[in-house]
Amino acid sequence: MAEPIEEFYTTMEILEKFGISNSWLFKMAKERNIPKTVVRGKTLWSRKHIDKDLADKQPTETVAEEWYSVEEVCAKFNMSKEAVYRFVSERKIGKRKDKCKVFYSRRQFDKAMGIESDLEPEYYTMPEAMARYNMTRDQISHYVRTHDIPRSYEGRYVRIDRKALDALFARPKIG
Numbered sequence: 001m002a003e004p005i006e007e008f009y010t011t012m013e014i015l016e017k018f019g020i021s022n023s024w025l026f027k028m029a030k031e032r033n034i035p036k037t038v039v040r041g042k043t044l045w046s047r048k049h050i051d052k053d054l055a056d057k058q059p060t061e062t063v064a065e066e067w068y069s070v071e072e073v074c075a076k077f078n079m080s081k082e083a084v085y086r087f088v089s090e091r092k093i094g095k096r097k098d099k100c101k102v103f104y105s106r107r108q109f110d111k112a113m114g115i116e117s118d119l120e121p122e123y124y125t126m127p128e129a130m131a132r133y134n135m136t137r138d139q140i141s142h143y144v145r146t147h148d149i150p151r152s153y154e155g156r157y158v159r160i161d162r163k164a165l166d167a168l169f170a171r172p173k174i175g
Helices: 011-018 022-032 047-053 061-066 070-077 081-091 106-112 126-133 137-146 162-168
Strands: 008-010 036-039 042-046 067-069 095-098 101-105 123-125 151-154 157-161
Touching: 008 011, 008 047, 011 022, 011 042, 022 047, 042 047, 067 070, 067 106, 070 081, 070 101, 081 106, 101 106, 123 126, 123 162, 126 137, 126 157, 137 162, 157 162
Parallel strands: none
Antiparallel strands: 008 042, 036 042, 067 101, 095 101, 123 157, 151 157
């Protein structure tokens, strides 16, 4: 016999905690058969199932270190949101979407503003990775996609996380 579910999240708690949209929550819950109930007009979701199925949606620490949110750019550089959007579009500054928020490359934004950035993350460009591992572009792309190696885009250029790629191709060790 199945054990009863006694701990729940409200829909709003899930949306705030995991930064997902309402429609995505309902779609994902339907696909994964997450138990829910409606009490006094509020949908309650099984806490255990939500935590298990949305574990990969936990906030990432690297976002705060290497990326600006639109609000941070507005505050730091005294710009309106429209000015930020126009600025990043004109200068083709790399962006990243994490959950429902857009972030812009801190290094590229600072460089475009004429500020020397103290952030120099460890990345390979595609030509550097190809030369380092003596592989073709297609081979590198295959490994990056298959092993979910973190990458970002600066305009049309791909930057591949150096530590993750080096770890993937490191010599095997026993013991």
